[in-house]
């Protein structure tokens with residue numbers, strides 16, 4: 099990235115913040131400092147008052163362990179702003195946390211927020227208003243796959259086709275981009291969470307063992323895959339036997355987990371094929387040259403790159419640090435708003 103002395107100087111006296119408001123993780127990128135916050139998008143609410151009591155990391159630790167008076171939710175799950183007030187609290191929490199980390203009192207921040215490409219007008223406005231109410235001086239929205247592609251280093255402003263597949267917790271986003279615009283896009287609600295559910299269902303059906311969501315996610319991250327592994331792995335899982343009602347531990351193999359997640363992985367692959375099918379031939383030629391970039395936490399699923407390379411007949415690569423692409427892309431927009439203004443989403447407020 100080019101060094102811009104003026105921008106740098108300005109950065110000392112104002113707070114510019116890029117936010118990746120993910121369904122699973124929220125990242126905050128402060129200009130001049132980098133990613134200062136990376137926490138799960140969980141909120142624990144008091145059921146009666148609907149007020150949040152814990153947000154982020156502290157809230158995720160309580161998942162599956164809350165008493166009857168409380169409930170743990172992810173307001174952005176499925177890419178929908180299902181809980182406006184809670185989303186506002188979430189944004190407010192992260193903005194004030196980022197603000198607290200600055201040494202001198204600074205004016206209200208300028209904020210770039212990544213939103214899912216499938217977001218409706220109502221949802222876009224909700225995020226925009228929530229940011230404004232949380233104290234942002236200026237708010238800009240960018241579609242997550244666009245931010246991911248930028249953060250992954252793709253030439254999104256150039257006259258060349260780029261393709262990114264961002265697999266998060268609640269949604270997978272597929273986008274083909276050229277000249278600062280989206281040429282083809284798909285957003286589907288099959289992503290990391292769905293794979294976790296697949297694993298829960300599989301283990302319940304095969305072994306009558308009920309495991310929790312966090313255990314299922316561990317299984318996916320440790321022995322999950324979508325392509326035969328050079329050496330297959332095993333892992334011990336714990337849960338409750340549904341027949342005896344008692345705790346039980348058993349060993350599960352990567353071969354079984356691959357079978358468990360295979361149909362959801364296939365849905366994602368079919369969606370990518372579908373998007374490719376719609377791409378104009380010149381752009382397909384560009385993609386043959388530059389390949390397809392995988393971003394988001396789902397990009398880390400073992401063997402996904404190999405599986406996609408096989409199925410698509412194109413080079414597929416995983417972005418550097420795929421979990422932070424959107425936050426880094428949002429930061430790049432703040433670094434040069436003029437250059438990247440075309441990437442932003444229009445808001446009719």
Ligand code: ADP
Nearest residue numbers: 120121122123266267290319394395396398399
């Ligand atoms: P979002 O943008 O929706 O917040 P992220 O890009 O942060 O989502 O990705 C979170 C998802 O990635 C979760 O479903 C998580 O389980 C999954 N994930 C993280 N690491 C891995 C891994 N090593 N293998 C498979 N999935 C992973």
Ligand code: MG
Nearest residue numbers: 120266394424
């Ligand atoms: Mg994301």
